[in-house]
Every structure is written in structure tokens, then in C-alpha cells.
Amino acid sequence: xxxxxxETPARRGLVAGALDLVERVGNRLPDPAVLFxxxxxxxxxxxxxxxxxxxxxxxxxxxxPIVIRNLLEGRSLTGFMAAMVNTFVTFPPLxxxxxxxxxxxxxxxxxxxxxxxxxxxxVTPRMLLTPMLIAVGVLSHVAVDAGYxxxxxxxxxxxxxxxxxxxAGIAAAFAGVSGGFSATFVxxxxxxxxxxxxxxxAQLIDPTVVVSPLNNYFFxxxxxxxxxxxxxxxxxxxxxxxxxxxxxxxxxxxMPKLEALDAAEKRGLAWALASMAVLGLLFVLSxxxxxxxxxxxxxxxVAAGQSDLLVMQAPVMQSIVPLIFIFFLVPGVxxxxxxxxxxxxxxxxxxxxxxxxxxxxxxVMAFFCAQFIWAxxxxxxxxxxxxxxxxxxxxxxxxxxxxxxxxxxxxxFVNLMVGSASAKWALIGAIMVPMLMxxxxxxxxxxxxxxxxxxxxxxxxxxxxxxxxxxxxxQRYVQGAGIGTLLALMLPYSLTLLVCWSAFLLGFWALExxxxxxxxxxxxPPGR
Numbered sequence: 111x112x113x114x115x116x117e118t119p120a121r122r123g124l125v126a127g128a129l130d131l132v133e134r135v136g137n138r139l140p141d142p143a144v145l146f147x148x149x150x151x152x153x154x155x156x157x158x159x160x161x162x163x164x165x166x167x168x169x170x171x172x173x174x175p176i177v178i179r180n181l182l183e184g185r186s187l188t189g190f191m192a193a194m195v196n197t198f199v200t201f202p203p204l205x206x207x208x209x210x211x212x213x214x215x216x217x218x219x220x221x222x223x224x225x226x227x228x229x230x231x232x233v234t235p236r237m238l239l240t241p242m243l244i245a246v247g248v249l250s251h252v253a254v255d256a257g258y259x260x261x262x263x264x265x266x267x268x269x270x271x272x273x274x275x276x277x278a279g280i281a282a283a284f285a286g287v288s289g290g291f292s293a294t295f296v297x298x299x300x301x302x303x304x305x306x307x308x309x310x311x312a313q314l315i316d317p318t319v320v321v322s323p324l325n326n327y328f329f330x331x332x333x334x335x336x337x338x339x340x341x342x343x344x345x346x347x348x349x350x351x352x353x354x355x356x357x358x359x360x361x362x363x364x365m366p367k368l369e370a371l372d373a374a375e376k377r378g379l380a381w382a383l384a385s386m387a388v389l390g391l392l393f394v395l396s397x398x399x400x401x402x403x404x405x406x407x408x409x410x411x412v413a414a415g416q417s418d419l420l421v422m423q424a425p426v427m428q429s430i431v432p433l434i435f436i437f438f439l440v441p442g443v444x445x446x447x448x449x450x451x452x453x454x455x456x457x458x459x460x461x462x463x464x465x466x467x468x469x470x471x472x473x474v475m476a477f478f479c480a481q482f483i484w485a486x487x488x489x490x491x492x493x494x495x496x497x498x499x500x501x502x503x504x505x506x507x508x509x510x511x512x513x514x515x516x517x518x519x520x521x522x523f524v525n526l527m528v529g530s531a532s533a534k535w536a537l538i539g540a541i542m543v544p545m546l547m548x549x550x551x552x553x554x555x556x557x558x559x560x561x562x563x564x565x566x567x568x569x570x571x572x573x574x575x576x577x578x579x580x581x582x583x584x585q586r587y588v589q590g591a592g593i594g595t596l597l598a599l600m601l602p603y604s605l606t607l608l609v610c611w612s613a614f615l616l617g618f619w620a621l622e623x624x625x626x627x628x629x630x631x632x633x634x635p636p637g638r
Contacts, residue, residue, distance in 0.1 A: 138594070145572065145593070146478035150485050157181040157489040167497040169490075176494050181485055190488075194481065201480035206431050207579060208469060210259040213435035213442070215465020216458055220446030222438075223267065225371055225379045239272055240282050244341040247286020248293050248334050257287035258576040260434060263583050276358060276587040278350040281599040282341055284580055288568040289603050290337035292561035294330050301326070304561070307535050308553045311543035316635065322628035325554040326561060329618055329625045336614055337607065344602050360587040378449030382441035389437060397426065404429075468586075475578035483575070495524060497541060504545050511616055514559045517542055518612050521563025526571045535560055547633045554629035555619065562615055566608040569600040 140148060161180035169176045180186060198204070217223045234242060243265050250257030262283040269279030292300075302323040312319035371379065397404050397419060404426040406418040419426055442461070446452025486492055508516060517538075524534050538560060543553045568574055572593055584591035617623075619631060 143475045143478045143578075146475070146482045150478070150482040153482070153485050153489055153491060154181045156491060160491075160494075165494060165498075167494060167501065169493055169497065176490055176497060178490050178494065179488055181489055186488070190481075190485065193484065197484045198477050198480050201476055201483075201575070204473070204476050204480070207259050207472065207476075207576075208466070209431050210434045211465045211469060212462050213438035214260070214263075216461040217438040217442030217445075219461025219464055220442045220451045220457075221375070221449060222378070222382050222442045222445035223264070224271070225375045225445065225449070226383070229371060229379060236272060239268060239274070240345045241338050241342045243268060243279065243282050244286035244290070244338045244345075245334070247283045248290045248337060249295075250287055257283075258579060261287050262580060263586075266583060266587060270358070270587065275350055275353040275356070277353055277356065277584055277591070277595075277599060278345055280580065280583055281349050281603070282345040284569055284600060285341040285345070285603045285607075286337065288574070288576075289341070289565060289600070289607055290334070291568055292326075292330055292565040293333035293337040295334050304535055304557055307539050308543055308557045311539045311541075312547060312553045316547065316633075319553065319633075321553050321557070322626065324627040325625060325629040326558045327626035328623070328629075329558050329615070330561070332618075332623075333611065333614065336610060340606050340610055341603060344606060348602050349599060356588055358587050359589050360585070374449045378445040378447075378451075381448045382445035385444045386437060386441045389440060393433070469582075471585075472579050472582045475582075476575075479575060479578060492524075501541065504541070510549070510551065511619070513546070514555070514615065514619070515612055517556065517559040518563035518566075518608070518615070521560045522567040522608060523563075525564050525567045534564060550632055550634070552630045552633045554625050555631050558615060558618075558625055562611045563608070566611060567604055570597055570604045572597075 157178055158180050160178040161183075163178070165176050165178075167176045168174065181190065214223070243261075247257055247261045247265075250261045262280055265279035265283030266276035267279070269282075270276040305321040305323045305325055308321040308325075309319065312321060396402060404419060404424065406412065406424040410418065410423045412418050418424060443452060443458055446457065452458060506513075506516070521534065521538060524538065535557075539557070542560070543556050546556050547553065571577065577593075577596070581591065581593060581596055584595055588595065618625065622631060625631070
């Protein structure tokens with residue numbers, strides 16, 4: 111990756127040289143598993159140092175002053191040891207990744223994924239692969255976190271099969287799935303979750319305020335186009351040209367080539383797609399009845415205008431990953447039987463085993479990542495950072511436009527340390543929503559600013575629970591890929607989205623374009 115005498119960073123341009131530097135420095139960091147271990151030790155040390163200090167910051171979740179818990183105290187250490195196994199096995203991304211990969215592993219092993227992609231590439235213009243992939247990544251938010259384990263690895267496969275660099279496919283898909291997390295043209299479970307927290311925060315000063323679950327729908331829908339255009343430009347004009355110097359030296363067996371389908375493959379693909387269509391039809395029919403068991407149980411609170419299929423209590427929303435497993439397992443097996451790549455049930459189990467053997471490195475990283483996140487949450491350091499940051503922004507008394515940008519930047523910064531979107535908004539929103547309501551700003555606008563910042567830096571924080579998994583995906587194609595490689599890939603997306611998306615929000619506000627259903631820009635207290 112170092113520059114040759116004829117190709118210096120100055121000649122390649124300032125941007126390419128800077129990204130090379132980020133990659134070199136980042137790849138010199140310890141292995142991700144060790145990095146999470148070291149970060150956990152830092153959290154322990156900080157918790158010991160700050161536990162003896164008093165803070166005026168009030169935790170909006172409890173109404174009490176924030177107290178830093180000393181993780182080196184005896185009870186804390188024994189509690190950490192007692193919870194270690196449960197912390198690991200209940201780490202949310204672990205089960206999501208492994209279960210989904212079981213089905214995907216069979217589909218890949220039998221050749222179904224390769225055949226489907228090769229067939230799709232014959233009708234998709236090469237120049238439209240990038241925007242198509244990013245748009246699919248944005249749409250994957252409907253399936254909660256499925257995009258991380260489904261869309262991103264397929265992005266690499268699609269690009270490689272089309273003769274393009276697979277890491278560019280990973281970068282484009284990651285930008286859509288995670289960088290565009292708050293851009294969506296189909297409402298997801300995140301919308302009612304954030305609006306509920308905004309309602310709670312607003313009612314601290316006005317009990318009559320109710321925030322609509324679709325209060326940012328017009329903005330997030332329009333933002334989809336922005337994310338696709340920004341990602342398309344950066345992938346094709348910045349990321350992929352830079353990757354030309356990065357050799358693809360991974361396992362050739364995992365890199366499908368763009369070859370014409372033979373008769374057996376065409377037959378297998380036709381039967382597999384037919385089975386997938388039948389499964390989809392049966393699934394849709396099972397959703398339609400009013401008494402469908404997929405719907406939320408009777409008595410579950412459902413916001414106005416929201417379907418009881420889209421609340422998190424609905425079994426269908428809790429079954430996304432098992433559905434992915436089935437929707438790839440069944441067509442994968444049928445394809446193999448018809449194409450001749452599956453002779454018996456042992457071939458199916460072999461596909462699952464092969465998928466799991468490739469996830470060993472991720473499981474190790476997930477263990478240390480889970481322990482770090484647990485320790486960080488127990489220490490209350492994240493809450494202190496979020497609350498103090500919001501209070502400092504309030505104290506500056508800046509003009510509204512600058513304050514909105516400040517909320518974006520604060521959210522982006524806190525996002526580097528606190529992964530959960532709802533946890534961050536519970537902390538930041540409880541302060542920023544009432545504060546800006548006092549200045550005449552609606553909760554809808556404040557929430558939109560938060561969503562911009564929260565999305566933009568998802569793709570550059572190694573503390574994102576799925577970040578180690580993306581590194582593993584990169585290593586399938588480039589063996590020397592590491593944290594620095596992924597950071598260098600995603601930094602242009604993050605910074606460009608942060609700037610362009612903030613300007614996009616300010617444009618909405620300046621032109622008074624509606625943010626969503628039942629939303630406003632101004633807040634008027636009762637009686638005014």
C-alpha cells in the first residue's frame with residue numbers, strides 16, 4: 111500500500127494521500143479483539159478515577175445526578191465475572207449474524223447466490239450497480255439489522271462478479287446500510303421508537319405534546335436520494351479508483367466469477383426463485399388477516415397511523431432474522447437439488463458448517479466487544495459525555511441554524527462511543543428537545559437534526575457492534591485488511607454525508623418544506 115517513487119501522495123492528490131495515512135495508522139492498531147480489551151481497561155481506569163467526583167449533570171432517564179460507577183470495586187468486578195457468559199451469549203449482533211449466516215451459507219455453498227447474482231448482472235447496467243446497491247442498503251432498514259449480514263457481503267460478491275473491486279462493493283453497501291441509517295422511504299421500527307422518546311422529552315414541559323411516528327418521513331424519504339447520490343459519486347470517483355492499487359488476494363473459492371449460466375444452473379435458479387416466490391406469497395397471506403399471529407398481541411399500544419405489524423412487540427418484527435434464514439435455506443437447497451450441487455442432506459449441513467467455520471474470527475471479536483460495551487454502559491461514562499455535551503451546546507446560546515448544526519455534530523460525536531440510536535436519543539433528546547422548545551423549536555426539527563448526526567458517523571466507529579464483522583468481510587477478499595482499511599474506505603462517506611446532509615436539513619428548514627406527517631418547525635406553548 112505504500113507509494114512507489116513514481117506515484118507519490120502529492121501526485122495522487124491530497125485526498126488519496128490522507129486516506130492512505132488513515133489506513134496505515136489504523137492498521138497499526140492492535141487486532142480488533144485486543145483493541146476492545148484495551149478499551150475496556152481504559153473504561154475501568156476512567157471509572158475508578160471519576161467515581162470519586164461529583165457531577166451536576168442530571169441523568170434524564172432517572173432524574174438523579176449522574177454517578178460514575180467504579181468498575182474496579184470488588185462488587186463490580188465480581189458482577190462483571192458473574193455476567194461475562196451471559197453478556198457474550200446475549201450480545202445482540204451475535205445471534206443475528208450466526209443464524210442469518212446459516213441460511214446464507216447453504217445458499218452460497220450450493221451456488222444459488224452466485225447464480226442469482228450472475229443472472230441479475232446480465233440485466234443490470236454496470237453503471238447502475240452502485241446506486242442500486244446503496245438503495246437496497248437503505249431499504250434494508252425495514253428488516254432491522256439484516257442489512258449488515260445480508261446486503262454488505264452481497265455487495266462484495268456483486269462487485270467482484272462484475273469485474274469491480276469487492277471492497278468498493280462493501281463500502282457502497284455499508285454506506286447505504288449504516289451511513290444512511292436515517293434515510294428511508296419505508297417506515298421502520300426506528301420511527302416510532304424515536305418519536306416515543308421525543309414525546310416523553312417534550313412532555314417534560316408540555317404534557318399535551320404528542321410526536322407523530324412519521325414526523326420525519328418526508329425528510330428521511332428525500333434523504334434517501336441524497337445518500338444514494340453521495341454514495342454513488344464517492345464510490346465510483348474516489349473509493350474505487352484508490353482501490354486499484356489494492357490487490358485482491360483472498361480465497362478464490364469465495365469469489366464467484368461472471369460466467370454464463372449452464373442449463374443445470376438455469377433450471378436450478380428457476381426452481382429456487384419459484385420456491386422463494388411461493389414462500390413470499392404464503393408469508394404475505396399469513397400477514398393479512400386481522401387476527402394474524404404475526405401481529406402484535408391485543409392491547410399493545412399502537413400509534414395513530416401505524417400498523418400493528420410494525421411495532422417491535424409484533425412477532426413478525428422479532429422474526430426478521432429467522433425469516434432470512436428460511437428464505438435463503440429453502441431456495442438454496444432446492445437450487446442445489448435441481449442443479450446437482452446437493453446430493454443429500456450432508457451437503458446441506460456441510461454448507462452450514464463451512465459458513466460457521468468462516469465466522470470463528472468474528473465470534474472472538476464479538477466476545478471482547480460485548481464485554482467492552484457492557485462495561486461502558488455500567489460505568490455511566492456514556493451518559494455523562496452525552497449530557498455534558500448537550501448542556502455545553504445550550505450554554506453557548508447560538509443562532510438556531512448554528513444550534514441545529516451543533517446538535518448534528520454532538521450526535522455524531524456521541525455516536526462514536528454509544529452505539530444504540532435509542533440510548534443516545536434518550537440521553538440527548540431529554541435535554542435538547544425541551545431546551546429548544548423553550549426557544550420555539552419543535553421536537554420534530556430537533557429529532558431530524560439528531561438523526562443526521564447519528565447516521566453520518568455510524569460507518570467510522572469501530573465501536574459499532576457490526577464493525578468487526580465488516581472487517582471480516584473485507585478480509586475474505588484482501589487478507590491484509592484491518593480496521594484502518596475500513597476506516598479509510600468509509601471516512602469520505604462519513605465526512606461528506608455530515609456536511610451535505612446538514613446542509614440538506616438547513617435547506618428544508620429555510621424553505622419550510624414539511625418534515626413529515628403532523629410535523630412542524632415551530633413550537634407554540636398552549637394559549638399562544
